Amino acid sequence: MRVALFVPCYVDQLYPRVGMATLDLLERLGCDVDFPAAQTCCGQPMLNSGCDTDAAPLAERFLEIFADYDAIVAPSGSCVSMVKNHYEHIVHGDPRYEKLRTKIFELCEFLVDVLKVDSLPGNFPYVVGLHSSCHGLRELRLASDSERNTCEFNKPQQLLQMIEGVQLAELKRQDECCGFGGTFAVAEEAVSCTMGRDRIADHLQAGTQVLTAGDMSCLMHLAGLIQRDKHPIRVMHIAEILAGYEVPQ
Template identity: 85%
Template sequence: MRVALFVPCYIDQLYPRVAMATLDLLEQLGVDVEFPAAQTCCGQPMLNSGCDTDALPLAERFVEIFSGYDAIVCPSGSCVSMVKNHYDHLLHENANYDTLRTQIFELCEFLVDVLKIDSLPVKFPYKVGLHSSCHGLRELRLASDSELNAPEFNKPKQLLALLDGVEFAELKRKDECCGFGGTFAVSEEAVSCTMGRDRIADHLQAGTQVLTAGDMSCLMHLAGLIKREKQPIRVMHIAEILAGYEVPQ
């Protein structure tokens, strides 16, 4: 299986350890990973701001670069959802896109649904608070919605449960938005920060030691608030935890 690693812009520029953890994890699991060096932004910031004409060449470029792989794996639910769910009206006449949209996976989705892993040789003796980011939850269906009367599932939690010594923090509102929302955090700063503080308060009452998620954008927002307010919570992307990386001090 030819697997391409897609690294989002903000991870590449600000959190390269997350990209390395994703690569390390996949290689530990026996996956032969390729990194297409020509990759660029997927166009999500432009499309979210209504700038379709600016997003179009990036979408076309993405399909050109990543076509031909058996799978594309990305440590970001929002970027995966952008390609899978929001390229459609831009590339509705692109035959290669029809194939590619079925081959791109968020990291946890790939591990659970494609590799079907059932063990990980990692010790993680911490109480973990799992944040379900909106794109992963609502658009990729990585977990069940708490408001639905349906069987519960949670793919990131399923993976974390494989770790030796892990304990889960029980949140009161387990799938509430963190308030980041990309450009929303800039245009509606006060609302965004209030929502973030609400999520942190829920983790504090639950005794979270390490806060994790599949989207570094959400964690970036929450980590900024945690650092400024000197709260006793560490923040790690789920790829870092699953790859056996140490908790940052």
């Protein structure tokens, strides 16, 4: 399978280890991975701020770069959801879009639904707290949520349980927002930080040693609060855990 690796701009600039972990994991699972060097931001920050016209050129550029691949995989639920669910009204009926939106996947979604991964090597002897990001949960349906009366499922959790030594933290509220919300964290700083600290308190009571998620944006927000408040929790993107990377010190 010819897979294009889409690395979100903030991951590329601030957390390159997450991009490398995603690449290592996909190649280990037999994918022929290409990283299109011309890729740019997907336009999510602009669209979230109501600047649709500023996001449009980036959406058109995304179609130009990624349209011919068998699959597009990204370690970010929010960026994948941007392309899959929010491009339609800004690409103006581009015929490439309907096909492309069926080929873009968040990493865990791709591993579970496309590659059908049923085992992973490695040992990670830590209590892992899984944060379910809002975009991944409620727009990509990576897991069941408390708002709907549906059968329980959780694709990231399913993958973590394949790793020897992982003990999942039992949170009181599995699917509550961390408070980041992109520009919301800037416009409503106090509310955003309060929500983040509330999530961290849940992880502390559950004994979380390593906090993980499929969205580095959520983890960036939570990591900042953890460091500021000097809590003994490490933060890792799920790609790093699945790829067998060491816990950062």
